[in-house]
Amino acid sequence: MAPVLDAKIPAGRLQDKWDNYKNSIKLVNPANKRKHTILVVGTGLAGGSAAATLAELGYNVKAFTILDSARRAHSIAAQGGINAAKNYPNDGDTIWRLFYDTIKGGDYRSREANVYRLAQVSNNIIDQCVAQGVPFAREYGGLLANRSFGGAQVERTFYARGQTGQQLLLGAYAAMSRQVAKGKIQMHTRSEMLDLVVIDGRARGIITRNLVTGEIERHLGDAVLLCTGGYGNVYYLSTNAKNCNVTAAWRAYRRGAYFGNPCFTQIHPTCIPVSGEYQSKLTLMSESLRNDGRVWVPKQPGDSRRPTEIPEEERDYFLERRYPSFGNLVPRDVASRNSKYVCDEGRGVGETQLAVYLDFADSIQRLGRNVIEERYGNLFEMYERITGENPYQVPMRIYPAVHYTMGGLWVDYELQSTIPGLFVLGEANFSDHGGNRLGASALMQGLADGYFVIPYSLGHYIAGSRIEAASTAHDAFEAAESEARGRIQKLLTIKGNRTVTEFHRDLGRIMWDNVGMSRTADGLRIAVDEIAALRDQFWQDVFVPGEPTTYNKNLEFAGRVADFLELGELMARDALIREESCGGHFREEFQSEDGEALRNDKDFTFVSAWQHNPDDIRKPTMHKEPLAFENVELTTRSYK
Amino acid sequence: MAHSMRINLKIWRQAGPDAPGRFETYAVEEANPHMSFLELLDVLNEQLIKEGKEPVEFDHDCREGICGSCGLVVNGVAHGPQKRTAVCQLHMRHYGDGDTIVVEPWRATAFPLIRDLVVDRSAFDRIMAAGGYVSVSTGNAPDANAVLISKVDAELAMDYASCIGCGASVAACPNASASLFTAAKVAQFAHLPQGHPERRRRVRSMVETMEAEGFGDCSNHAECEAVCPKGISISAIATMRREYMKAVLSGSD
Numbered sequence: 001m002a003p004v005l006d007a008k009i010p011a012g013r014l015q016d017k018w019d020n021y022k023n024s025i026k027l028v029n030p031a032n033k034r035k036h037t038i039l040v041v042g043t044g045l046a047g048g049s050a051a052a053t054l055a056e057l058g059y060n061v062k063a064f065t066i067l068d069s070a071r072r073a074h075s076i077a078a079q080g081g082i083n084a085a086k087n088y089p090n091d092g093d094t095i096w097r098l099f100y101d102t103i104k105g106g107d108y109r110s111r112e113a114n115v116y117r118l119a120q121v122s123n124n125i126i127d128q129c130v131a132q133g134v135p136f137a138r139e140y141g142g143l144l145a146n147r148s149f150g151g152a153q154v155e156r157t158f159y160a161r162g163q164t165g166q167q168l169l170l171g172a173y174a175a176m177s178r179q180v181a182k183g184k185i186q187m188h189t190r191s192e193m194l195d196l197v198v199i200d201g202r203a204r205g206i207i208t209r210n211l212v213t214g215e216i217e218r219h220l221g222d223a224v225l226l227c228t229g230g231y232g233n234v235y236y237l238s239t240n241a242k243n244c245n246v247t248a249a250w251r252a253y254r255r256g257a258y259f260g261n262p263c264f265t266q267i268h269p270t271c272i273p274v275s276g277e278y279q280s281k282l283t284l285m286s287e288s289l290r291n292d293g294r295v296w297v298p299k300q301p302g303d304s305r306r307p308t309e310i311p312e313e314e315r316d317y318f319l320e321r322r323y324p325s326f327g328n329l330v331p332r333d334v335a336s337r338n339s340k341y342v343c344d345e346g347r348g349v350g351e352t353q354l355a356v357y358l359d360f361a362d363s364i365q366r367l368g369r370n371v372i373e374e375r376y377g378n379l380f381e382m383y384e385r386i387t388g389e390n391p392y393q394v395p396m397r398i399y400p401a402v403h404y405t406m407g408g409l410w411v412d413y414e415l416q417s418t419i420p421g422l423f424v425l426g427e428a429n430f431s432d433h434g435g436n437r438l439g440a441s442a443l444m445q446g447l448a449d450g451y452f453v454i455p456y457s458l459g460h461y462i463a464g465s466r467i468e469a470a471s472t473a474h475d476a477f478e479a480a481e482s483e484a485r486g487r488i489q490k491l492l493t494i495k496g497n498r499t500v501t502e503f504h505r506d507l508g509r510i511m512w513d514n515v516g517m518s519r520t521a522d523g524l525r526i527a528v529d530e531i532a533a534l535r536d537q538f539w540q541d542v543f544v545p546g547e548p549t550t551y552n553k554n555l556e557f558a559g560r561v562a563d564f565l566e567l568g569e570l571m572a573r574d575a576l577i578r579e580e581s582c583g584g585h586f587r588e589e590f591q592s593e594d595g596e597a598l599r600n601d602k603d604f605t606f607v608s609a610w611q612h613n614p615d616d617i618r619k620p621t622m623h624k625e626p627l628a629f630e631n632v633e634l635t636t637r638s639y640k
Numbered sequence: 641m642a643h644s645m646r647i648n649l650k651i652w653r654q655a656g657p658d659a660p661g662r663f664e665t666y667a668v669e670e671a672n673p674h675m676s677f678l679e680l681l682d683v684l685n686e687q688l689i690k691e692g693k694e695p696v697e698f699d700h701d702c703r704e705g706i707c708g709s710c711g712l713v714v715n716g717v718a719h720g721p722q723k724r725t726a727v728c729q730l731h732m733r734h735y736g737d738g739d740t741i742v743v744e745p746w747r748a749t750a751f752p753l754i755r756d757l758v759v760d761r762s763a764f765d766r767i768m769a770a771g772g773y774v775s776v777s778t779g780n781a782p783d784a785n786a787v788l789i790s791k792v793d794a795e796l797a798m799d800y801a802s803c804i805g806c807g808a809s810v811a812a813c814p815n816a817s818a819s820l821f822t823a824a825k826v827a828q829f830a831h832l833p834q835g836h837p838e839r840r841r842r843v844r845s846m847v848e849t850m851e852a853e854g855f856g857d858c859s860n861h862a863e864c865e866a867v868c869p870k871g872i873s874i875s876a877i878a879t880m881r882r883e884y885m886k887a888v889l890s891g892s893d
Binding site: 052071077088126128131134136138140141142144163166173187243278280281386451501550 | 655656672673674675676678679682683686689690692693694695697699700701702703704706707708709722725729731733754755758760761762764765768769770772773774775776777778779780781782783784785787788789790791794795797798801802804805828829832834835
């Protein structure tokens with residue numbers, strides 16, 4: 001019998017819910033905290049902030065990262081900034097407005113109470129980070145600087161050059177380092193979680209593989225926190241780092257945690273296009289470029305002239321044409337989809353014809369090269385480093401790429417999954433961004449979860465639960481370890497004909513073509529079957545070189561691709577049942593006459609939460625968590 | 641499409657820390673000027689796997705120059721020939737058809753080799769744990785604008801804070817010193833009011849840990865600055881020395 005999906009939203013007015021929650025929870029006595037061990041998997045913004053904060057409170061923390069240092073988690077690559085409702089610029093910002101913009105930006109597919117809490121704690125995050133010595137940008141007077149970002153009419157974004165994620169992560173890493181020195185955090189680097197151990201219905205441990213020696217280890221705890229990021233690499237090519245993967249979350253799903261809204265992915269419009277088959281990842285260019293760049297393609301399909309030879313009247317500035325009021329600044333999903341359409345029409349540019357121009361010629365003429373250089377110099381430099389072209393002279397070529405996954409393991413208000421004692425933080429959970437995430441809000445969510453939410457909800461769980469004594473000799477550990485070993489053994493003994501990368505690339509193609517920017521029921525049905533077939537092929541024909549007992553990158557990747565091959569099918573199923581267009585999920589059958597997204601609030605104002613079926617992975621059960629909007633009115637996003 | 645080229649590679653292979661190492665020679669026939677250096681290694685590895693050989697192991701992650709995972713000595717230069725560029729953002733257009741490229745791991749006593757081009761840089765984490773932080777537990781922070789910091793200081797702190805911890809400075813230093821890495825963190829905090837009360841303890845502890853980890857001394861070669869993908873200035877080391885002297889002379893914590 002499936003547990004009932006209870007989001008555990010506290011009573012009271014929206015503005016009072018978080019306080020009411022904090023007032024009502026059980027606390028753990030300081031002397032008792034040290035009797036509890038918490039396993040934190042992942043050391044990015046969510047995991048790093050959680051590990052440090054819990055250790056400061058007195059818990060014993062074991063932290064795990066697949067990388068060689070906690071400081072390398074992919075949060076480090078976030079460029080733009082972090083939102084907070086400080087209202088330092090006095091331009092009318094409030095907690096309510098940050099909440100409202102975030103929930104609207106998510107196309108009304110997130111929970112009001114969670115998003116409101118996120119906005120409430122946003123200010124504490126900035127205070128905390130500044131106190132840690134994060135060098136945010138400042139004004140000459142010595143106060144913090146703010147800038148504007150997509151989806152908002154106020155300046156509420158704090159930033160550290162184009163390296164905000166790096167600086168925030170190093171802040172959390174420093175806080176962790178302090179606890180490592182105190183012995184409160186035991187750090188396990190190059191250590192990959194291969195399974196979750198559930199004892200008497202509670203998450204009590206994990207099985208890990210030491211990525212240097214291949215040793216399989218058992219770790220027991222009183223609770224497990226998954227802070228393992230997103231699953232964008234299911235598309236093979238994405239802006240995610242190469243090691244980003246779904247394995248920890250997927251193993252938890254297979255142990256009974258529900259997966260929420262898996263089809264909600266964000267495709268970012270301004271990335272450097274693919275240049276060839278060898279392409280291993282995609283590089284994002286900050287969307288701030290669209291403030292001064294004009295997006296265009298030739299009017300004529302197959303026009304192979306150089307961009308500077310195409311006269312003005314033969315260019316189609318398609319975003320300005322279709323969306324006169326927002327122009328080049330339409331939200332990410334709209335910009336991405338329209339770029340795809342013009343390329344589908346044969347009007348794409350560059351060698352692969354899968355790109356559109358982002359042209360700064362007008363801005364350079366109007367403002368002068370020095371102004372453009374001041375604003376975007378580092379981005380132009382990066383573009384030239386990668387493409388060998390000078391964007392001051394020729395237009396940039398850009399194309400959309402998978403960037404972020406709004407979906408993730410389902411959690412309640414306490415960030416607890418459907419497995420008691422398993423908490424999920426940051427991008428790994430589904431919670432706060434609905435169908436589409438606004439810029440500068442991922443960093444906010446990761447740190448909110450880790451610094452300011454989990455210390456309360458975890459304490460409440462520990463204090464209010466009877467967590468029985470257990471040991472790593474328990475049958476559940478035995479079984480999970482033997483399954484993990486079995487999988488590794490199997491991967492190494494297939495000795496087929498195709499490499500892990502070849503399978504991954506094939507999966508990526510199916511996903512991008514059918515579960516990408518624009519989806520149809522037919523395409524999704526094809527994807528469901530093709531992925532299942534590819535999965536069967538993988539388990540018969542993959543070739544994984546090397547040994548299980550050494551550093552072996554191919555073996556690591558093989559396990560992750562195996563899990564992506566299961567996740568991809570679930571994403572396609574989820575996209576298939578969601579018969580509406582909302583946020584990053586666009587179904588071609590559900591659009592207005594002029595091609596805009598048609599949301600269906602009557603039938604689809606819910607979170608889909610998928611439950612694994614141990615008897616047949618191809619027959620998961622979908623549960624619905626209805627979303628109630630008591631404080632905001634559901635409106636249609638229009639950018640015309 | 642861009643013309644393809646043949647690239648010859650001489651790569652350091654070593655099965656483990658105690659195994660003997662050697663250079664192996666390989667060729668990638670269809671290298672493309674647009675591919676990155678790590679993508680060249682990807683192509684080589686696919687080729688090796690197909691030939692039934694063991695692929696070359698190397699650390700990598702973000703491939704956009706910010707995570708600090710990758711680190712290769714390319715033709716004798718840490719991160720290769722392009723200034724202020726991590727090897728993941730080095731592209732093959734800087735090479736020509738028929739070129740031979742020698743690829744080695746970071747070599748330093750304090751960075752024991754794990755396999756092929758992968759080394760253990762955990763000594764960096766231990767230096768950070770020795771004091772690379774401000775002691776402020778979550779919840780203790782005053783309002784973010786309560787303390788003014790001049791734009792000049794904030795920018796300087798940011799220059800130093802942009803260190804990605806890749807280890808190139810150690811690999812390039814004739815003494816395998818970690819001075820630039822350690823100093824970048826010390827100098828970041830030296831320019832900020834946060835953490836001021838613990839600055840003496842911080843610099844002493846970090847410098848002593850650096851020495852205990854087996855890194856050499858700095859003798860002003862400035863090779864570190866030359867290879868740093870973030871262009872961190874050796875002025876950080878001067879700041880660290882000043883901070884250290886002040887801390888030692890003051891005698892107290």
